[in-house]
Amino acid sequence: MAAASPGREPDQSPLHRTAPAPGGWRTGEAASGLALISPTLLYAAFLLLLPILIVFAYSFWTQDFLTIDHTFTLANYRAALTEPIYLDLLGRSLINALSVSVLAVLMAYPLAYFISFYGGASKNLWLFLITVPCWTSYLLRIMSWKIVLGYNGVLNSGLMRLGLIDKPIETLVYNSNAVIIALLHSWLAFAVLPIFVSLEKLDRSLIEAAHDLGDTAVQRFLRIILPLTLPGVTYAFLIVMIPTVGDYITPKLIGGSDGVMIATAIQAQFGKAANWPLGAALSITTMIAASLLAGLVVLVGRRLVRALA
Amino acid sequence: MKGTPFLFKGGWLTLYIVLILSFLYLPIALIPLFSFNNAAAVAFPLSGFTLRWYDALWGNKEMLRAALNSLLVGIIVACLSTLLGILAARALTRYRFPGKRAATAFLSAPLFLPEIIVAVSLLTIILSVGLTPSLVAVALGQTIFCLPYSMSVLVAGFEGMDRSLEEASRDLGETAAGTFRRVTLPLVAPAIVSSLIVSFTVSLDEFILAFFLAGTEPTLPVYIWGQLRFAAKLPSVLALGSLMLLASILLITLAESVRRRAERRLEQQVLL
Numbered sequence: 001m002a003a004a005s006p007g008r009e010p011d012q013s014p015l016h017r018t019a020p021a022p023g024g025w026r027t028g029e030a031a032s033g034l035a036l037i038s039p040t041l042l043y044a045a046f047l048l049l050l051p052i053l054i055v056f057a058y059s060f061w062t063q064d065f066l067t068i069d070h071t072f073t074l075a076n077y078r079a080a081l082t083e084p085i086y087l088d089l090l091g092r093s094l095i096n097a098l099s100v101s102v103l104a105v106l107m108a109y110p111l112a113y114f115i116s117f118y119g120g121a122s123k124n125l126w127l128f129l130i131t132v133p134c135w136t137s138y139l140l141r142i143m144s145w146k147i148v149l150g151y152n153g154v155l156n157s158g159l160m161r162l163g164l165i166d167k168p169i170e171t172l173v174y175n176s177n178a179v180i181i182a183l184l185h186s187w188l189a190f191a192v193l194p195i196f197v198s199l200e201k202l203d204r205s206l207i208e209a210a211h212d213l214g215d216t217a218v219q220r221f222l223r224i225i226l227p228l229t230l231p232g233v234t235y236a237f238l239i240v241m242i243p244t245v246g247d248y249i250t251p252k253l254i255g256g257s258d259g260v261m262i263a264t265a266i267q268a269q270f271g272k273a274a275n276w277p278l279g280a281a282l283s284i285t286t287m288i289a290a291s292l293l294a295g296l297v298v299l300v301g302r303r304l305v306r307a308l309a
Numbered sequence: 310m311k312g313t314p315f316l317f318k319g320g321w322l323t324l325y326i327v328l329i330l331s332f333l334y335l336p337i338a339l340i341p342l343f344s345f346n347n348a349a350a351v352a353f354p355l356s357g358f359t360l361r362w363y364d365a366l367w368g369n370k371e372m373l374r375a376a377l378n379s380l381l382v383g384i385i386v387a388c389l390s391t392l393l394g395i396l397a398a399r400a401l402t403r404y405r406f407p408g409k410r411a412a413t414a415f416l417s418a419p420l421f422l423p424e425i426i427v428a429v430s431l432l433t434i435i436l437s438v439g440l441t442p443s444l445v446a447v448a449l450g451q452t453i454f455c456l457p458y459s460m461s462v463l464v465a466g467f468e469g470m471d472r473s474l475e476e477a478s479r480d481l482g483e484t485a486a487g488t489f490r491r492v493t494l495p496l497v498a499p500a501i502v503s504s505l506i507v508s509f510t511v512s513l514d515e516f517i518l519a520f521f522l523a524g525t526e527p528t529l530p531v532y533i534w535g536q537l538r539f540a541a542k543l544p545s546v547l548a549l550g551s552l553m554l555l556a557s558i559l560l561i562t563l564a565e566s567v568r569r570r571a572e573r574r575l576e577q578q579v580l581l
Contacts, residue, residue, distance in 0.1 A: 037397050048430075055429065111325070113322070114323070115326075128565055135557050137514035140337070144337050147339050147343065157353040238421060243422065249517070270432060279429060287426060
């Protein structure tokens with residue numbers, strides 16, 4: 001963390017100092033930078049890092065009604081990792097998040113490609129159009145899928161009106177597929193941006209060179225474009241995968257009993273069930289399991305891309 | 310196909326992008342569509358135009374209170390996130406110091422965390438130190454999630470700024486504080502406005518933290534969540550939802566146009 005003197009006024013920092021010569025290092029400059037950024041870092045330390053560390057501590061304690069027993073125990077993790085209900089929920093959360101993130105990356109790549117290569121002067125406009133829905137309420141977006149997929153919803157009533165079906169299709173909503181579709185809808189744009197940025201950074205002359213040397217379009221993609229945009233793809237995958245593992249609204253609204261995910265169990269432990277230590281252990285387990293799975297997918301993905309190139 | 314950089318012609322991809330945009334926009338468009346529908350059931354066929362669901366909103370004290378709460382939280386979050394963002398963005402763009410990459414990664418960590426885990430962590434710490442959930446807690450928590458957005462806007466703003474203007478100001482005898490106030494701030498003003506609007510919008514639409522931390526004072530999304538249990542209230546929720554969609558889209562368009570105008574001005578300066 002920032003080891004700077006917090007007493008220093010940011011405004012007192014020597015603005016007029018010209019940047020030091022490359023390679024030169026001024027401790028004064030480092031101190032000014034650290035002093036200036038320290039309020040923000042301290043804020044995040046107190047409201048992000050510290051709370052998570054406290055949850056981590058809770059996961060090793062036990063709760064008896066309102067009193068917390070601070071004796072170290074692994075019982076919560078044992079429950080989280082052996083009770084079928086939690087394993088089931090965790091497994092489904094991981095599978096759903098993995099499906100959403102892989103689909104999001106696959107769908108986002110051509111979009112980002114189109115905007116980067118064919119967007120011309122309207123690149124910004126395309127990006128804006130794709131990201132606008134992201135800035136609207138997450139809750140409302142998921143609610144709109146309930147309206148679309150519901151038993152008496154838009155899709156069923158519309159299809160019946162058109163005479164294509166006689167009675168509503170029951171399997172549209174309240175299952176994992178509905179959850180995956182709605183999550184994909186909400187997170188797709190998050191996958192487009194990092195891939196777009198990495199495509200923009202790509203040196204186009206490399207593609208021309210490959211073309212001149214006789215590479216086909218597919219070869220150019222597999223040997224140049226894909227490997228060089230892999231960091232963007234990885235970023236896109238992670239920014240969708242990790243947060244969606246813990247999604248609460250979507251399974252709750254349109255998941256039914258088939259689509260319940262781990263967040264519902266976590267919420268229950270911090271709410272009605274009032275077993276914070278177990279809720280904490282479930283949270284930590286979820287984060288670790290999601291990171292491990294994501295890391296594994298990234299490793300396998302990199303290997304695959306290298307093998308294809 | 311010769312000369313086109315890859316696999317498809319732009320044509321196929323154009324079709325694809327139009328399909329994706331329909332996928333993104335159509336479900337959301339149903340919310341305003343059915344908010345004007347003269348029927349309690351949300352299904353086809355539509356049964357005539359009405360404004361009664363909107364009319365019902367104005368008299369709804371509970372909803373107005375939630376709206377006021379949202380506004381209050383949004384303003385606090387926008388100011389706090391932008392202020393912390395300015396400090397961090399200035400430090401990151403102006404100074405070299407050890408741990409810069411780690412600091413950037415740490416501040417963007419909320420984007421890579423399941424929100425519910427941050428929410429229960431904040432709830433735990435608030436209750437552990439004997440405080441109660443409140444709108445202040447919601448605002449403090451949401452600021453953490455707005456910081457990455459504020460910072461990305463502000464870092465771009467500070468990077469685009471012509472540093473020589475600051476040096477000129479110093480050489481002409483202005484103090485450091487004066488230079489920052491009279492030269493730096495006006496130059497990055499569009500980024501600051503963008504950051505304020507973006508973080509306000511994120512706060513307005515944020516649900517999970519508000520749900521866990523608001524206690525007895527709901528924000529608009531939490532109010533909507535409570536209403537969703539009652540099927541009969543769905544049309545009025547749709548009316549409220551439509552207004553919120555409109556607000557988000559207007560705000561984000563405003564933020565984008567401020568950013569674009571500043572960008573164009575910068576390009577012209579470079580050309581001159």
